[in-house]
Amino acid sequence: xxxxxxxxVAAAAVLSVALATLTMAYxxxxxxxxxxxxxxxxxxxxxxxxxxxxxxxxxxxxxxDEARVQDLSSRLTALQNTLVEREQSxxxxxxxxxxxxxxxxxxxxxxxxxxxGVKTLTEILSGQSTELAALRTSELRLxxxxxxxxxxxxxxxxxxxxxxxxxxxMTERLTELQHLLAAAGGSTAAGSNSGGSLLSAYFTGRVDxxxxxxxxxxxxxxxxxxxxDSVRTDADLFVTRGAEWIANVRVVQVDLNYxxxxxxxxxAGRAIQVGDTVExxxx
Amino acid sequence: xxxxGMRMPGGRAKRAAGVxxxxxxxxxxxxxxxxxxxxxxxxxxxxxKDGSAIGIQEPGKIxxxxxxxx
Numbered sequence: 187x188x189x190x191x192x193x194x195v196a197a198a199a200v201l202s203v204a205l206a207t208l209t210m211a212y213x214x215x216x217x218x219x220x221x222x223x224x225x226x227x228x229x230x231x232x233x234x235x236x237x238x239x240x241x242x243x244x245x246x247x248x249x250x251d252e253a254r255v256q257d258l259s260s261r262l263t264a265l266q267n268t269l270v271e272r273e274q275s276x277x278x279x280x281x282x283x284x285x286x287x288x289x290x291x292x293x294x295x296x297x298x299x300x301x302x303g304v305k306t307l308t309e310i311l312s313g314q315s316t317e318l319a320a321l322r323t324s325e326l327r328l329x330x331x332x333x334x335x336x337x338x339x340x341x342x343x344x345x346x347x348x349x350x351x352x353x354x355x356m357t358e359r360l361t362e363l364q365h366l367l368a369a370a371g372g373s374t375a376a377g378s379n380s381g382g383s384l385l386s387a388y389f390t391g392r393v394d395x396x397x398x399x400x401x402x403x404x405x406x407x408x409x410x411x412x413x414x415d416s417v418r419t420d421a422d423l424f425v426t427r428g429a430e431w432i433a434n435v436r437v438v439q440v441d442l443n444y445x446x447x448x449x450x451x452x453x454a455g456r457a458i459q460v461g462d463t464v465e466x467x468x469x
Numbered sequence: 470x471x472x473x474g475m476r477m478p479g480g481r482a483k484r485a486a487g488v489x490x491x492x493x494x495x496x497x498x499x500x501x502x503x504x505x506x507x508x509x510x511x512x513x514x515x516x517x518k519d520g521s522a523i524g525i526q527e528p529g530k531i532x533x534x535x536x537x538x539x
Binding site for chain 2 (some may be wrong): 187188190191195197198201202204205207208209210212215216218221222276348396
């Protein structure tokens with residue numbers, strides 16, 4: 187074999203190995219690129235489908251937006267009309283406000299006048315309050331003086347009553363002493379009246395009760411006259427019925443408004459009854 | 470022994486081989502193999518990883534050199 191042939195054979199072998207390597211790499215890369223291309227196409231189709239759905243949704247959304255825009259436009263028109271009406275109303279309100287401000291100014295003037303009047307009235311009321319306080323103080327002082335005077339008057343009345351009682355007692359004592367003095371002179375001596383005394387004051391009463399004392403076997407009567415009527419113990423009283431004398435009684439016990447007496451002597455055929463009249467002296 | 474290239478006494482002297490038709494065919498085959506290798510290298514460089522003719526693309530991560538150029 188020629189040397190050149192050998193060289194060609196060796197070169198062919200080396201080139202075959204290189205070609206095989208390149209061919210395998212090319213085939214693998216081509217296969218993977220094809221797979222990637224298919225995947226990309228599938229993704230593209232899916233993306234296109236998503237895009238179509240999005241476009242459809244966008245169309246619907248656009249229709250809705252257009253309807254909303256129309257609605258908003260109509261509302262905007264209505265609002266513009268309302269705005270015009272409000273502006274007109276605002277203009278009227280401004281005019282009213284101007285009138286009201288003038289009224290407020292007039293009212294403020296009146297308020298100032300009224301405040302000055304109130305201030306004057308307050309000063310007057312303050313003066314009257316001071317005078318009223320002084321009057322009340324004076325009234326209180328007068329009432330205190332009146333109470334003191336009333337107390338003094340009452341004390342004086344009480345003293346007068348005491349003095350009157352004393353005077354009456356002294357007068358009665360004087361009368362009694364006069365009777366005793368007359369009796370001591372022997373001018374009058376009555377057996378039935380021995381130990382008794384006559385009262386100087388004249389009064390009448392009534393027999394309330396007639397009882398028989400079982401211990402002393404004496405008739406006791408209760409009369410509706412007492413020490414307030416100047417009745418005293420051992421005083422002789424006369425029991426009558428109409429113009430007829432019934433009996434003489436002698437006081438044995440005296441209370442303020444009644445007294446108890448025992449029968450000293452009784453008219454013949456007569457007896458004391460409840461309701462008979464009792465007198466301090468026979469008329 | 471002559472198979473081992475030993476010259477044995479009495480052996481006939483070997484005549485040198487000349488260029489024949491097989492040499493020409495092998496040359497032509499080598500030329501076409503070389504051309505195929507060049508063309509395949511150029512095309513493989515276009516789709517190989519990072520412009521390498523023998524670089525293998527990873528699945529899902531296809532990288533082609535100058536893919537943006539027209």
